[in-house]
Amino acid sequence: xxxxxxxxxxxxxxxxxxxxxxxxxxxxxxxxxxxxxxxxxxxxxxxxxxxxxxxxxxxxxxxxxxxxxxxxxxxxxxxxxxxxxxxxxxxxxxxxxxxxxxxxxxxxxxxxxxxxxxxxxxxxxxxxxxxxxxxxxxxxxxxxxxxxxxxxxxxxxxxxxxxxxxxxxxxxxxxxxxxxxxxxxxxxxxxxxxxxxxxxxxxxxxxxxxxxxxxxxxxxxxxxxxxxxxxxxxxxxxxxxxxxxxxxxxxxxxxxxxxxxxxxxxxxx
Numbered sequence: 001x002x003x004x005x006x007x008x009x010x011x012x013x014x015x016x017x018x019x020x021x022x023x024x025x026x027x028x029x030x031x032x033x034x035x036x037x038x039x040x041x042x043x044x045x046x047x048x049x050x051x052x053x054x055x056x057x058x059x060x061x062x063x064x065x066x067x068x069x070x071x072x073x074x075x076x077x078x079x080x081x082x083x084x085x086x087x088x089x090x091x092x093x094x095x096x097x098x099x100x101x102x103x104x105x106x107x108x109x110x111x112x113x114x115x116x117x118x119x120x121x122x123x124x125x126x127x128x129x130x131x132x133x134x135x136x137x138x139x140x141x142x143x144x145x146x147x148x149x150x151x152x153x154x155x156x157x158x159x160x161x162x163x164x165x166x167x168x169x170x171x172x173x174x175x176x177x178x179x180x181x182x183x184x185x186x187x188x189x190x191x192x193x194x195x196x197x198x199x200x201x202x203x204x205x206x207x208x209x210x211x212x213x214x215x216x217x218x219x220x221x222x223x224x225x226x227x228x229x230x231x232x233x234x235x236x237x238x239x240x241x242x243x244x245x246x247x248x249x250x251x252x253x254x255x256x257x258x259x260x261x262x263x264x265x266x267x268x269x
Contacts, residue, residue, distance in 0.1 A: 120210055121163045124180060124267045126156055129241040129259045130226065135249060141184065141199040143249040145241040158267055162208040164217060166232055172219040174232060176212045183207075187215045188233045188251060195234040197251035226261040 128134055133145040134156035148155060158180040166174025177186040179199070185207065187200040200216075217232035218239065229239040231251060238260040240252030252258040 120208055122208070123161045123163075124269060125159050125161055126265045126267060127159065127227075127262045128156075128265070130261045130263070131241075131243075131259065132263075133241060133245070135241075137179065137182075138248075141201070143186075143199065144246055145249055146246045160208070161220075162212070164208070164212045165210055166217045166219070172221055172230070174217050175220045175229075176208060176216045177218060177229070178202075178208060185216050186218070186239070188231045188237070189215060190234075195231065195237045195251050197239060197249060223261065225263065227264050228260050228262070 126134070129145055132147065134148045134153070135143050135145055136148070136155045137157050138144040143157065160178040160180045162176045162178065164174050164176050168174060178184065183202050183204045184199045185202055187198055189196055189198055215233050218229040219232055221228040221230060231237045231239075234251070237251050237253055239262075240250055240254075240258040240260050241247065242250075242258060250258075252260060254260055
């Protein structure tokens with residue numbers, strides 16, 4: 001396929017009145033030569049092509065004019081020894097447009113102005129602590145851990161675990177834990193000087209999202225067959241359950257007395 005090199009800067013300016021000839025409905029039958037003669041041309045030599053290594057000022061109007069001119073060439077009677085193809089048009093643009101990098105400023109964790117437009121990977125699961133206590137929704141905004149059996153097993157909550165932005169490492173995966181079918185997410189806040197776990201109500205039109213606020217993010221850590229959930233907002237504080245029955249799920253500092261290890265069971269719908 002033939003290629004078209006650089007246009008000469010001595011060509012008639014495209015912003016002149018002569019440029020309007022290209023846009024006439026019927027167009028002129030002859031377009032005078034501002035092109036050098038080459039072995040590629042129209043048989044009556046009224047249209048000729050010029051090759052140059054010089055650069056021209058790249059302007060959008062010139063690009064449009066060039067495309068219209070080529071369209072005119074297609075419609076003229078007669079036959080070309082070299083026929084333009086659709087792919088040939090793409091060679092013109094590299095001479096008219098310049099590629100420039102797009103730079104964007106970095107943003108911190110609290111900047112919600114920029115978010116990645118990507119799909120959010122989710123996993124539906126149930127969690128039990130290492131004593132096999134299940135997590136249930138006791139009050140409208142409180143989780144408790146207790147043993148369930150028989151028909152009561154259906155009371156345990158199903159989490160929608162979203163894989164979100166955060167500080168990812170080999171042993172830590174940032175996730176957000178929402179309750180399936182409810183507009184509630186586990187979040188961390190400072191209350192009375194102590195990091196606290198809570199269930200926070202959210203707008204279902206806004207959540208989940210890839211760039212969750214840091215209070216919603218937990219670092220999922222796999223330890224053998226168990227998983228732990230460390231608060232991204234408060235490092236070394238974990239989702240915990242008490243040794244006692246029917247106690248609220250809370251944020252603990254891994255003192256050794258509380259339970260921070262869970263088994264995770266995937267659920268499909």
